[in-house]
Amino acid sequence: MTLIWPIGGGKGGTGKSFFTGNLGVSLAELGYSTLVVDADLGAPNLHTMIGLTEPSKSLSDFIYKRTATLTETVDETHIPQLYLISGARNNLDIVNLAHEQKVRVMRAITKLPYDFILLDLGAGTSFNTIDFFMISDSGIFITTPEPTAIENIYRLIRSVYFRKIRQVLKLQHFQVLAEEAGKRNQDATVNNPEILLDMVREMDPEQGKNLEEALRSFQFQLVVNQVRRQDNPNLGSLVCKIIQKHLGLRITFAGNISFDDRIHDSVCQKVSYLRKYPYTQAATDIRDICKSMLSLVETLPAKREQEKASGSE
Ligand SMILES: Nc1ncnc2c1ncn2[C@@H]1O[C@H](COP(=O)(O)OP(=O)(O)O)[C@@H](O)[C@H]1O
Ligand SMILES: [Mg+2]
Incomplete structure (x- = not known):
């Protein structure tokens, strides 16, 4: 594996x-x-x-x-x-x-x-x-403690997350959902996976199950780099909490790297x-x-010698 x-x-x-x-x-x-x-x-x-x-x-x-x-x-x-x-x-x-x-x-x-x-x-x-x-299913995101970098990492995580949701639902379904959300006058709901999930469950229980499983399997992690003494060491945890709150996405804070x-x-x-x-x-x-990061992996690969030139593509 x-x-x-x-x-x-x-x-x-x-x-x-x-x-x-x-x-x-x-x-x-x-x-x-x-x-x-x-x-x-x-x-x-x-x-x-x-x-x-x-x-x-x-x-x-x-x-x-x-x-x-x-x-x-x-x-x-x-x-x-x-x-x-x-x-x-x-x-x-x-x-x-x-x-x-x-x-x-x-x-x-x-x-x-x-x-x-x-x-x-x-x-x-x-x-x-x-x-x-x-x-x-994994994704590692890295930011510095500066607000501009945090803003950009939030955008990136959101884009990756929604791209993954689209991938599971297939583009067609996603568009139907976006239209449905519009009809219900809740444009904001397509930005919240939990509400989106409820809508999918209601419209197509089979797809709802697929999406729920897919969302659960994502392993997102955040690293904060170039952390100086004056920076808040808990910033990474705070950002993960905000992402969880706004996107309903589980993301783990993996740690700080000092400047x-x-x-x-x-x-x-x-x-x-x-x-x-x-x-x-x-x-x-x-x-x-x-x-x-290794501690979060459910089944670690058995360490092995690289079989060189296996040409297994
Ligand atoms: N923890 C750190 N402390 C001090 N400088 C760093 C640290 N991490 C990266 N840098 C500096 O930032 C530069 C850019 O890093 P790099 O990994 O090339 O960025 P990216 O790939 O995200 O564009 C590095 O060349 C290094 O000089
Ligand atoms: Mg680079």
């Missing part, structure tokens, strides 16, 4: 790539075979976060069919059990991926044989980002922060978050 964790943030610079890379290092250190994928098509730099300066291949080699399988685009790293699909050599036009191309990439990702696959996504609520969240200037240094030196500064507060924070 492979667990896929898409990682998104409302804004650029919140630390998605930093966190994805170092969560990958943390999982690999615990013995899980882990693949990190640079799916930030517009601004790929995940390779730098794990200390790989010159990736030999990239995601676009698969997208533009220069390689027959996605497995061929995987680079080994100097960290045992950690693997990378880089975006470093992507073509410039990759940002405008057609829907079919995305579906093909996502299908191939789900067939790769790792314990964990982490997807470093682009910022914001563009289709390239939202679509990649449809690959799994540390040495992260900037490690990025400039192109080395993994966790490897270079393993005993700092921020490194401890990342390891704690990793453990907390």
